[in-house]
Amino acid sequence: MFRTDIYINRRNALRNLVPSGVILFLGHAESPVNYPGNTYRFRQDSNFLYFFGLNLPRLAGVIDIEEETDCLYGDDPDIEDIIWTGNLPSMEELAARAGISSVWPYRDLRIKLLSAIRKGRKIHFAPPYRGDSKIILSELLGIRIGELDNYASKKLIRSIVQLRSEKEPCEIEEIEKACDTGYEMHTLAMRLCKPGIFEYQITGVMEGIAGAANGMTSFPSIQSQNSEILHNHSHNNILQSGKMLVTDAGAETYMGYASDFTRTIPVDGKFTAKQLDIYNIVLAANNLAQEIAKPGTFYFDVHIAAAKVIAEGLKNVGLMKGDVDDAVQSGAHALFFPHGLGHMMGLDVHDMEDLGEKYVGYDDEIQRSTQFGTANLRLGRRLKKNFVLTVEPGIYFIPALIAKWETEKINSSFINFRKVKEYLDFGGIRLEDNIVVTDEGCRRLGQKRIPITKEEVEEEMNK
Numbered sequence: 001m002f003r004t005d006i007y008i009n010r011r012n013a014l015r016n017l018v019p020s021g022v023i024l025f026l027g028h029a030e031s032p033v034n035y036p037g038n039t040y041r042f043r044q045d046s047n048f049l050y051f052f053g054l055n056l057p058r059l060a061g062v063i064d065i066e067e068e069t070d071c072l073y074g075d076d077p078d079i080e081d082i083i084w085t086g087n088l089p090s091m092e093e094l095a096a097r098a099g100i101s102s103v104w105p106y107r108d109l110r111i112k113l114l115s116a117i118r119k120g121r122k123i124h125f126a127p128p129y130r131g132d133s134k135i136i137l138s139e140l141l142g143i144r145i146g147e148l149d150n151y152a153s154k155k156l157i158r159s160i161v162q163l164r165s166e167k168e169p170c171e172i173e174e175i176e177k178a179c180d181t182g183y184e185m186h187t188l189a190m191r192l193c194k195p196g197i198f199e200y201q202i203t204g205v206m207e208g209i210a211g212a213a214n215g216m217t218s219f220p221s222i223q224s225q226n227s228e229i230l231h232n233h234s235h236n237n238i239l240q241s242g243k244m245l246v247t248d249a250g251a252e253t254y255m256g257y258a259s260d261f262t263r264t265i266p267v268d269g270k271f272t273a274k275q276l277d278i279y280n281i282v283l284a285a286n287n288l289a290q291e292i293a294k295p296g297t298f299y300f301d302v303h304i305a306a307a308k309v310i311a312e313g314l315k316n317v318g319l320m321k322g323d324v325d326d327a328v329q330s331g332a333h334a335l336f337f338p339h340g341l342g343h344m345m346g347l348d349v350h351d352m353e354d355l356g357e358k359y360v361g362y363d364d365e366i367q368r369s370t371q372f373g374t375a376n377l378r379l380g381r382r383l384k385k386n387f388v389l390t391v392e393p394g395i396y397f398i399p400a401l402i403a404k405w406e407t408e409k410i411n412s413s414f415i416n417f418r419k420v421k422e423y424l425d426f427g428g429i430r431l432e433d434n435i436v437v438t439d440e441g442c443r444r445l446g447q448k449r450i451p452i453t454k455e456e457v458e459e460e461m462n463k
């Protein structure tokens with residue numbers, strides 16, 4: 001946990017943004033794998049973690065604006081708990097760590113909420129995303145499960161987004177730790193990669209590094225020689241000479257903060273000229289994005305600038321044609337770059353995605369594009385100091401998408417389909433770094449950049 005005053009300050013900041021009512025944060029329960037006593041590793045709800053810091057199951061927090069109280073609901077360990085899990089902190093001790101003096105048994109949460117509802121007071125809650133939380137909320141508030149999202153508090157959502165978007169120094173320090181673990185994960189993967197071994201042999205060892213840093217991975221690792229598949233969670237292929245291995249993986253620290261990096265490397269430990277041509281375009285797009293991301297700039301514009309680097313580069317290789325600005329305006333680059341340049345990152349790898357990207361990545365100034373590809377951009381709004389985000393351009397040759405565009409003549413004035421067909425077995429390349437927005441620009445997170453130039457990657461792979 002951070003210092004107690006961090007959580008007190010966060011709750012006070014929230015009070016200043018939500019003028020009235022009762023704010024309810026449900027912590028997570030344990031989640032069973034195949035019977036109640038055999039659980040997945042516990043992961044607390046990130047909003048609860050942010051405002052209360054307590055990383056234990058079956059807790060709830062209530063901030064009562066008018067009564068000016070912060071209350072913690074949960075049950076003291078009984079003798080059965082102590083026999084199986086050893087001495088556990090009392091609720092009073094836990095509450096003290098979070099700076100709370102009002103502590104109640106979990107069952108009293110219902111009484112508190114019923115009394116507020118009877119008085120016609122607003123109960124603010126964030127949209128629940130886990131099944132068990134939906135059931136508990138539905139029973140507590142008397143709202144049908146399917147209706148919960150409609151009753152989630154927009155005021156609370158916007159307030160949480162406002163607070164969680166600008167990272168505090170202690171949070172950036174935690175994210176840097178996750179980045180340093182990410183560095184170890186990726187460089188190990190580079191050293192292990194060679195033809196003839198299964199992808200999972202690398203994945204398993206790489207993910208162990210996150211555990212050895214007292215955390216876990218921040219999302220299921222993507223690691224595949226079928227590198228044109230954006231989010232491929234299967235690791236069952238034997239690595240083949242001539243292919244490229246994409247690794248999109250990050251660590252989550254014990255405190256819950258994430259990193260999220262991607263590197264794409266040649267299975268043979270040496271890039272071919274054809275691979276390098278495309279690789280260097282993606283690298284140039286990544287570098288340019290980091291050069292121009294700064295406070296006040298729309299991340300949408302950074303995405304478009306990266307898309308232009310990609311279109312220009314592909315034109316030079318003969319895969320695209322025509323005017324680059326027109327091509328990007330018309331969305332032609334999205335045949336090769338069908339996802340967004342990046343997203344917010346923090347306690348969640350896609351930070352606050354549970355609250356809705358409409359609020360996290362966009363705002364009253366800018367709404368999400370509806371154009372194919374750019375519609376997948378999760379963060380378009382103006383950057384502010386201390387935003388933490390990813391920069392992850394890519395170029396992919398996705399046979400089914402290429403076939404569809406060619407058949408339907410989509411953007412055919414900008415695509416050289418005959419040349420594109422020479423790349424149907426090429427795969428894809430994505431290069432992802434993590435940055436924090438500073439006073440005048442941005443800074444890459446992590447002590448060292450994960451090897452990214454041809455020379456750096458080949459040197460690491462051949463260590």
Ligand code: GLY
Nearest residue numbers: 219248260392432
């Ligand atoms: N790890 C998924 C992503 O890069 O957004």
Ligand code: MN
Nearest residue numbers: 248260261432
């Ligand atoms: Mn990623």
Ligand code: MN
Nearest residue numbers: 260390392432
């Ligand atoms: Mn990412």
